[in-house]
Amino acid sequence: MGSRAQMYKYEFDRVRDDKWRLQIWMCETYAPLLKEYLPEIEFDFKEGLKGACTTILSITKEEEQKVRKLLDVFKNHVLLKKSENIEPYFEDELDVCYALDYNLAEDFITKEVGYTKCGSVEHKAKENQDADARTQLVETLANFCEIHPLYKKARTIMPIPPNPSKTFHLPVELSRELAEKTGKRDGTGMIRKVRETPKLQALPLAEKLKALRGAIEITGDVEGKSVILIDDLYQSGSTMWTVARLLKKKGARRVLGLACVKSWRDTDNIND
Template identity: 35%
Template sequence: MREWPEGRSYSHKLVLSFADTIGPVLQKRFGIGLTLTPFGNYFAPVDEVVAMKLEDFVGEHRQTVFIRDHLDLSFAMGMHILGDEKTELGELVKAAKYQNDAGATTELIARASDFVKNMPFLRNADIIVAVPPASGKATDLPTEIAEGVAKASRKEVGLAGRWQSEKVSLKDVGLHQKWSFLEEAGLQVDPSTVAGKRVILIDDLYQSGCTMQFVASRLKAAGARRIFGLAMVKARSNSDNV
């Protein structure tokens, strides 16, 4: 059992159902250490000052999705759909990706740049890369966003890698088959791009996260120090096409 410093009053308690991504952020920003309880959730006592700061943090990140996956940390700036309607962010992604709306792309870059600037760990990343597009793709939203955010953040921008064979569309592929399809596509990563670096990996939509996690695994194998995922929106479903 953790012993808390004597003489300090803890008038509030913080309880979370999971600690992935959100735990390290709270530790970095507020010095909060979460303890796993016998009930499977995470707990920390906080004083009045920290409680007020947490309220501001919750207000600031009301839309943010803190994701549990195999990256060091993963975020989406918001949901793609809430209820039966696309969110504002979802509409921006749709306009930028399918309607070539330059204004929507600019707005996504501005929001993502602000997110990186204000989020612990991301602000100290060394390089920004996008999930690689299929070969021969004329325009690619994640690449445009990665380049724009890197410029605004004054960070290095690079290529996460290149697919060695044509990457088939995964939209109609069952979740259990996706990893095999990605392995067959053969992502080649240049270790000199990411070795020893803290990497932000950008994508437009996070659903199951299979593609992002596959790319991250190859970046780690190439020597990346840490990998932080940042998607513009999180899909309502976690399961892709099952």
């Protein structure tokens, strides 16, 4: 699937009262996830053409809704994996990671690049400190956490931490408000930067990782816990994966990344 995936299509139709036909594309990526996240449902997929596969499900109305909502998560949000750029530096520190959407998209007709709807909202929430935009992001993040089984079970929400001198940091605000909305534990006070780091987006990847080394401290108890790690922008993922490594070293059972937007490219100025 490369470093990102998004299910562009599925078909889910009733064939009899309690029988449903499900066809998905990108089967190699998403069939195992359906089986993992909904183990109570028997998915017996038969492979077809062009990466599609089909199964017939005997399910209740409640189970049908669970399947449909999870399919919509796969279709509407971006599943993120390690890019080839950070692959040599990390292992399995981050159990799973999603972004609500990309920050930019190319117009199909004009070929012009502009903000996606989510990208525009994230930009307003971050650059303008727009409270309404932040509320929109929290609503979407909360809906995601309610539907996705792993995120629903997680009890702690924690942000990528800011520099000590920073007075406004969107991931902190989102984590705090998301914890309040979902009833999960607010972990904003459980993580901090112990020293200033330079503007990381401007650094080549190797220098970025060097700057992060020893700069972040986990101060709360995460032993045996599943932690949702919040960031506003996922670029190469190096910061998210670095913090996930620290959480795993502190005994976290699972680390689930969740970003507002994914940048259009994976690279962090690698050749600059």
